[in-house]
Amino acid sequence: MKWHLVFTLGSLLLLQPFASTWAQLELGAGHVRASLPGVDSSAAYLSLTNPGDLEVTITAITAPGAGSVTLHHSMNHNGMVHMMQMSSLPVPAHQQVKLEPNGTHIMLEKLVQPLRAGAQQLLVLHYADGRQQELTLPVLSVLEE
Numbered sequence: 001m002k003w004h005l006v007f008t009l010g011s012l013l014l015l016q017p018f019a020s021t022w023a024q025l026e027l028g029a030g031h032v033r034a035s036l037p038g039v040d041s042s043a044a045y046l047s048l049t050n051p052g053d054l055e056v057t058i059t060a061i062t063a064p065g066a067g068s069v070t071l072h073h074s075m076n077h078n079g080m081v082h083m084m085q086m087s088s089l090p091v092p093a094h095q096q097v098k099l100e101p102n103g104t105h106i107m108l109e110k111l112v113q114p115l116r117a118g119a120q121q122l123l124v125l126h127y128a129d130g131r132q133q134e135l136t137l138p139v140l141s142v143l144e145e
C-alpha cells in the first residue's frame with residue numbers, strides 16, 4: 001500500500017517535465033523557388049527539426065503575397081509526378097523532416113506578384129496548438145538551387 005502511493009507520486013513527478021518541453025521547430029537552410037514568367041505559383045523548401053519531446057504538427061502556412069499556401073507531397077507514379085495536398089504535417093519529437101523538390105514541399109499559389117531571385121519571402125507556420133512561428137527564406141532561381 002505504501003509502495004503504491006510512492007509509485008503514484010513518482011508518476012506525477014515524471015509527467016511534469018512533458019508539460020514544459022514543447023519546443024519551437026529549428027528551421028534549417030531553405031529557400032523559395034523564383035516563379036517562372038507567366039506562372040503565379042512556386043514552391044518553398046527547408047528542413048524542420050523538432051528538438052522537443054512532443055510532436056509538433058503544422059496545420060496551416062500563410063505567406064504575404066500568396067493567396068494560397070498549402071503542403072504538398074509529390075509522388076512519382078509511372079514516370080508522372082503527381083502532387084497531393086496534405087492537411088497537416090507532423091514533425092515527430094527529436095526528428096527532422098525535409099521539405100525538398102520531388103518530396104514534401106510548401107506550395108505558394110495565387111501569387112500577387114512574381115517571386116524574383118534575390119528577394120526574401122516571409123512564411124508563417126501555424127501549429128495545431130495555436131502557436132505560430134515566422135521564418136524568412138531567400139528567393140533563388142532554379143539555377144541557384
Ligand SMILES: [Cu+2]
Nearest residue numbers: 072083105107
Ligand atoms: Cu506542389
